[in-house]
Amino acid sequence: AEEKTKGPFEPKFEDYQKVYKTIAKLLEEKDDYDDGSYGPVLVRLAWHCSGTYDKETGTGGSNGATMRFAPEGDHGANAGLKAARDFLEPVKEQYPWISYSDLWILAGVTAIQEMQGPHIPYRPGRSDRDVSFCTPDGRLPDASKEQKHLRAIFGRMGFNDQEIVALSGAHALGRCHTDRSGYDGPWTFSPTTLTNDYFKLLVEEKWQNKKWNGPKQFEDVSTKTLMMLPTDLALVKDKSFKQYVDKYARDNDAFFKDFSDVVLRLFELGVPFTQGEDARWTFKSSFDEAA
Ligand code: DDH
Numbered sequence: 001a002e003e004k005t006k007g008p009f010e011p012k013f014e015d016y017q018k019v020y021k022t023i024a025k026l027l028e029e030k031d032d033y034d035d036g037s038y039g040p041v042l043v044r045l046a047w048h049c050s051g052t053y054d055k056e057t058g059t060g061g062s063n064g065a066t067m068r069f070a071p072e073g074d075h076g077a078n079a080g081l082k083a084a085r086d087f088l089e090p091v092k093e094q095y096p097w098i099s100y101s102d103l104w105i106l107a108g109v110t111a112i113q114e115m116q117g118p119h120i121p122y123r124p125g126r127s128d129r130d131v132s133f134c135t136p137d138g139r140l141p142d143a144s145k146e147q148k149h150l151r152a153i154f155g156r157m158g159f160n161d162q163e164i165v166a167l168s169g170a171h172a173l174g175r176c177h178t179d180r181s182g183y184d185g186p187w188t189f190s191p192t193t194l195t196n197d198y199f200k201l202l203v204e205e206k207w208q209n210k211k212w213n214g215p216k217q218f219e220d221v222s223t224k225t226l227m228m229l230p231t232d233l234a235l236v237k238d239k240s241f242k243q244y245v246d247k248y249a250r251d252n253d254a255f256f257k258d259f260s261d262v263v264l265r266l267f268e269l270g271v272p273f274t275q276g277e278d279a280r281w282t283f284k285s286s287f288d289e290a291a
Pocket of ligand 1: 044142
């Protein structure tokens with residue numbers, strides 16, 4: 001009789017907060033990667049799951065975790081993301097009830113918050129799908145292009161100019177790897193802390209063509225240690241984009257607010273939620289707990 005009343009395990013907020021804490025702890029422990037954190041590559045994994053969304057056909061997006069399969073995992077844009085997926089494998093083993101697709105997005109949320117970014121409200125509801133749901137190659141942005149391409153790619157997901165600029169602020173984090181994208185170097189001096197420095201550097205620094213044997217990218221004139229992609233500089237070349245770059249360079253709070261709003265939407269693209277928007281949760285970060 002007891003079995004009947006128990007029913008299947010239905011994870012609640014506390015269970016997801018536990019998964020959050022486990023990821024946060026792993027991030028702290030595994031500090032011998034890149035600039036000292038897997039945080040940036042976890043954010044990139046969550047974004048590349050979500051950024052395949054096509055609003056016309058309703059295909060792609062963070063539901064499905066189809067990057068587990070070769071056709072999508074091997075897309076050029078996804079090079080290097082195996083590091084993020086492997087990092088999360090022990091977490092999946094510890095909490096087998098969470099879908100890969102919910103886990104990968106939760107890891108993106110955790111990484112942003114643990115790198116001192118804004119809170120990103122979250123709701124579960126993604127289910128894993130088979131290989132037939134892999135999206136075609138070419139849905140993610142091509143860094144060698146400019147504003148027209150950005151509007152086409154992000155417009156397909158349903159984002160406007162302001163949202164494209166806010167999303168791009170994620171490049172405060174992490175770096176380019178020659179063995180992944182072919183590009184090289186970080187965008188900011190603090191690639192494991194989310195700040196509005198990406199925008200500040202875009203407007204305050206002078207950028208010149210890097211002379212090297214790789215794809216066209218830009219370096220800062222002052223130190224020649226930072227980089228920008230052609231798509232990054234398109235944000236200051238284009239007047240409509242530039243007004244938002246200026247705003248976020250001046251006002252970190254405005255950036256954090258808009259970044260949280262737009263990342264929340266990005267991470268929910270293509271997900272057939274059964275619960276409404278009021279069911280979103282906000283997880284406590286290590287910083288909230290220390291306070
Ligand atoms: Fe990005 N990104 N991204 N990006 N991205 C790269 C790294 C990271 C583009 C190209 C690249 C977003 C938008 C764009 C992050 C987050 C986000 C790399 C380097 C390239 C190339 C990969 C490598 O060599 O390892 C382009 C083009 C765009 C665009 O057109 C707007 C967005 C919207 C996000 C987001 O998260 C919301 C992060 C984080 C990284 C650092 C990864 C790492 O391993 O470090």
